[in-house]
Amino acid sequence: MGDDPPISYDVLRDLFERLDRTSTTGYQCDRTFALTERFLRQRGLTIEPMIKWLGKNGAGCDCEVMMNTAAHGRASSATGPLTRATNLASRLTPAH
Numbered sequence: 478m479g480d481d482p483p484i485s486y487d488v489l490r491d492l493f494e495r496l497d498r499t500s501t502t503g504y505q506c507d508r509t510f511a512l513t514e515r516f517l518r519q520r521g522l523t524i525e526p527m528i529k530w531l532g533k534n535g536a537g538c539d540c541e542v543m544m545n546t547a548a549h550g551r552a553s554s555a556t557g558p559l560t561r562a563t564n565l566a567s568r569l570t571p572a573h
Contacts, residue, residue, distance in 0.1 A: 482546075483526040484517075492516050493543050506540035513539055 517524050535545030
């Protein structure tokens with residue numbers, strides 16, 4: 478895995494939770510980071526560094542964000558703020 482994310486682990490957890498909630502609404506991934514970008518924009522966060530970090534950590538679209546970056550949370554903070562998010566990630570199934 479790559480270095481630490483350019484956002485706090487609390488915000489990363491919130492991103493995972495947002496994507497998890499969206500995945501239960503019938504959302505079909507369009508192989509972009511549209512939801513992730515919207516989430517970051519709503520919080521006034523810089524998009525490009527986060528998208529670059531996600532790519533370096535195996536995510537190529539919204540549905541892969543949790544699936545492929547959750548291990549980073551376990552490695553960095555096994556009992557920390559990402560524990561719930563990584564549990565949610567195990568339930569998310571990519572649409573493609």
